[in-house]
Amino acid sequence: MIILSKQNPLVKELASLKEKKGRRRTGTFLVEGHKMVREAVASGMDVVRLVLREDYAGERYGLPAVVLGQDAFAAVCDEKTPQGIAAEVVIPERSVQPPQGRCLLLDGLQDPANVGAIIRTAVAAGYEDVYLAGCADPFSPKSVRASMSGVFFARIMQGTQEEILSAIAGLPVIAADMGGEDVFSYAAPEKFCLAVGSEGSGLSALVRGRADVTVCIPMDARTESLNAAVSAGILMYALRTKI
Amino acid sequence: MIILSKQNPLVKELASLKEKKGRRRTGTFLVEGHKMVREAVASGMDVVRLVLREDYAGERYGLPAVVLGQDAFAAVCDEKTPQGIAAEVVIPERSVQPPQGRCLLLDGLQDPANVGAIIRTAVAAGYEDVYLAGCADPFSPKSVRASMSGVFFARIMQGTQEEILSAIAGLPVIAADMGGEDVFSYAAPEKFCLAVGSEGSGLSALVRGRADVTVCIPMDARTESLNAAVSAGILMYALRTKI
Numbered sequence: 232m233i234i235l236s237k238q239n240p241l242v243k244e245l246a247s248l249k250e251k252k253g254r255r256r257t258g259t260f261l262v263e264g265h266k267m268v269r270e271a272v273a274s275g276m277d278v279v280r281l282v283l284r285e286d287y288a289g290e291r292y293g294l295p296a297v298v299l300g301q302d303a304f305a306a307v308c309d310e311k312t313p314q315g316i317a318a319e320v321v322i323p324e325r326s327v328q329p330p331q332g333r334c335l336l337l338d339g340l341q342d343p344a345n346v347g348a349i350i351r352t353a354v355a356a357g358y359e360d361v362y363l364a365g366c367a368d369p370f371s372p373k374s375v376r377a378s379m380s381g382v383f384f385a386r387i388m389q390g391t392q393e394e395i396l397s398a399i400a401g402l403p404v405i406a407a408d409m410g411g412e413d414v415f416s417y418a419a420p421e422k423f424c425l426a427v428g429s430e431g432s433g434l435s436a437l438v439r440g441r442a443d444v445t446v447c448i449p450m451d452a453r454t455e456s457l458n459a460a461v462s463a464g465i466l467m468y469a470l471r472t473k474i
Numbered sequence: 475m476i477i478l479s480k481q482n483p484l485v486k487e488l489a490s491l492k493e494k495k496g497r498r499r500t501g502t503f504l505v506e507g508h509k510m511v512r513e514a515v516a517s518g519m520d521v522v523r524l525v526l527r528e529d530y531a532g533e534r535y536g537l538p539a540v541v542l543g544q545d546a547f548a549a550v551c552d553e554k555t556p557q558g559i560a561a562e563v564v565i566p567e568r569s570v571q572p573p574q575g576r577c578l579l580l581d582g583l584q585d586p587a588n589v590g591a592i593i594r595t596a597v598a599a600g601y602e603d604v605y606l607a608g609c610a611d612p613f614s615p616k617s618v619r620a621s622m623s624g625v626f627f628a629r630i631m632q633g634t635q636e637e638i639l640s641a642i643a644g645l646p647v648i649a650a651d652m653g654g655e656d657v658f659s660y661a662a663p664e665k666f667c668l669a670v671g672s673e674g675s676g677l678s679a680l681v682r683g684r685a686d687v688t689v690c691i692p693m694d695a696r697t698e699s700l701n702a703a704v705s706a707g708i709l710m711y712a713l714r715t716k717i
Contacts, residue, residue: 274696348701355697377701384696415711448711453517453627454598458591458620461707464700468658468691468708 235300260370270380277321309372327390330360347377348460411445478543503613513623520564552615570633573603590620591703654688
């Protein structure tokens with residue numbers, strides 16, 4: 232059976248996953264495109280159902296699937312030129328808990344594409360525990376896309392600054408901030424938490440107050456700052472001793 | 475005099491600067507917002523005129539200015555919530571010539587926001603000579619915005635792969651590519667050209683063929699790649715010896 236109407240309740244529910252309110256109601260998010268769906272399945276994410284366009288003829292992974300007409304499928308997807316396959320995936324709910332290795336704390340980052348790109352880099356650089364305090368939702372379409380499959384692999388934990396600082400109690404906190412010491416000459420301990428603030432306003436007073444050391448990226452005097460994702464990437468790699 | 479009509483020839487010409495065709499016709503691009511205009515003036519860019527919204531009451535830098543009504547100003551700007559000031563600035567035309575120090579070659583990068591963010595990082599990290607071959611236009615609104623004031627400070631040179639490779643003849647070329655040696659253990663020479671390809675297809679055969687060494691960013695096995703701007707930023711900082 233092919234669902235054609237954009238007014239169909241399931242189509243409306245799937246389309247609502249573009250918004251945080253919709254994702255909160257269902258506890259799921261949408262993963263779009265061949266590659267991302269394949270990675271979501273391979274990484275062991277809990278897939279509720281595939282969402283397929285009527286002309287889709289590819290792999291179905293033995294998963295339950297719903298088939299939509301062109302218009303209904305387009306209404307569900309956030310991509311401008313969707314590929315004919317998407318998956319509704321359960322948001323991995325994790326309570327804020329101590330990290331397993333070195334970890335990353337994002338403090339107030341509002342740009343979903345930056346949050347996603349940073350999660351992508353965090354997995355690559357071996358910062359699997361990613362704490363988010365007051366950030367853009369990592370399960371929004373923009374963030375999921377920018378993360379590539381990062382949101383499937385990272386242990387994302389969202390909470391208040393207080394909850395997160397309490398979970399990482401005892402761990403050295405390395406804060407990224409203007410005027411800190413040169414990150415390239417700083418010798419990092421084996422385990423630590425790197426705290427990165429927003430591009431506009433930096434770290435919150437609470438997180439800054441908990442810092443054991445402050446590091447910065449040396450920059451030409453004419454440059455005030457770097458893009459938040461670029462900056463987080465440089466810091467993560469500069470601090471990591473080995474992968 | 476306040477120009478109210480969006481059909482006014484000057485308003486139409488300014489609005490055309492959003493497109494490459496328009497910029498090519500006038501040889502200028504538009505810089506939007508208080509901070510970017512201030513930096514353009516301070517950096518010595520050749521400003522043709524300020525473009526002001528009728529309610530603008532700030533600094534005019536002793537420059538010629540045209541004042542537009544709300545609608546006409548909105549039609550000219552690319553920003554969703556423009557700040558009331560923009561500047562039409564002459565595109566610095568540079569012939570492709572040898573670099574002054576270490577330099578960066580972007581090969582086929584199509585995302586304007588990535589091109590801009592990379593130029594921003596290049597200035598910060600001391601790669602002032604930036605060669606672009608087959609890339610998105612660095613003077614598009616998205617790229618200019620992402621570069622912050624990077625496009626004012628970098629020596630941007632656009633040309634074919636052949637022209638650029640000929641200009642950097644004799645300089646060691648460090649190519650970024652999968653399977654290269656770990657950039658963090660590679661000892662870079664004092665002067666070199668870092669060549670970075672597109673996120674999708676990497677370096678062109680021509681540039682890859684000219685590489686003296688290939689380096690890569692070590693990554694967790696589950697990660698295939700990083701965002702192009704993040705990756706270029708990590709590479710530039712890993713290779714630079716001092717600023």
